[in-house]
Amino acid sequence: MTVFNPNDNLNPYLSDPDVQLMLSFQQGDKAAFEALLRKYFPRLLNFIYRFVGTREIAEDITQEVFIKVYKSGSYYQPQSKFQTWVYTIAKNMSLNELRRNRKGMVSLDAPFDTGKNEMQRQMADTETLGPDQAMVQKEKVTAIRKAINSLPENQRLAVLLRRYDKFSYEQIAQTMGTSEKAVKSLLNRAKENLRTKLVKWV
């Protein structure tokens, strides 16, 4: 259902189908909200999980993000693409959580807390590997996680948005509230850091 005709309005974000879903929800269409929930919950869960490092906390934050989106429904006004808006909320909530609960966060030396038997599922094709190779692969995944976790927050955000969520520089800049030039600089430094930290594995 098209709530606003993009041609009738100068707002460029009205052509975003997800913005249209949000506007439909604003008119009382709960199915539109649920469509957004189903589309973005898994993606945001992974983004937040990679950022904060604990599955349980990531699930809580992801739920909070959507509760905030739901409650924003009555006064929502599209000022960016829906994706940029919802990722900005997720980023802010994750940063708040990290700052509020630093002591509770996972140690940089520990593997990510992915829940019961989750580590095996985190490694690609471990079933085809022998015990020694599986062990090596497990160490490698732990090293990659440690490398990501050890990046400064801004570099980590830029890497996650670029590598896993396939954001453009412009989208990363909007989500992080910075310039595209700053994003390029962050990504350069992040890549140098990753290259240094993962030198043993490349």
Next chain:
Amino acid sequence: MNCESIKKLMPIYLEGELQPQESKEVKDHLASCLLCQKEISAFERSWDMLDEIADIEPAPDYVSRFWTELSLRTPWHEAILKNLSAGLSKRPLVPVLATTCIMIIVGFLSIQNYFNGRLSDEGLAHLNEGYFEMVANMELIEHYEIIEDIDFLVDLEVIENLDVLEGEA
């Protein structure tokens, strides 16, 4: 450009974000420098390695969990208002609202009458008390002027001997 300058440009080169001239210089340098070829390969592989971390899946019931959590957090008056507004947007509720308004007005008037009745009963009770007291004292009030003129010390003897004096008269 030397190897150090080329190394700094490698991440941007791999992203395809260098200006054409700079990109050509890096490409030409790489073609003739084994050290830089190894270096850029390390950049590329460390970036690609990030893919070895697979996605996690949300809990199978994450949608129903969300709705449950939301309903637990919604205050009751907010929920009523939302349902009411949703109902209004779907079908006309004018008869229901009109009946509700009439019931509220009738209820209000009934309560008002009840309190007015209580007030008037209390007023009558107070009036009756004053009324009966006044009736009881009516005789005194009627003879007030006579009573006022009586000098009890002087006229006491006259009053005591009123019968004798009347007989003599």
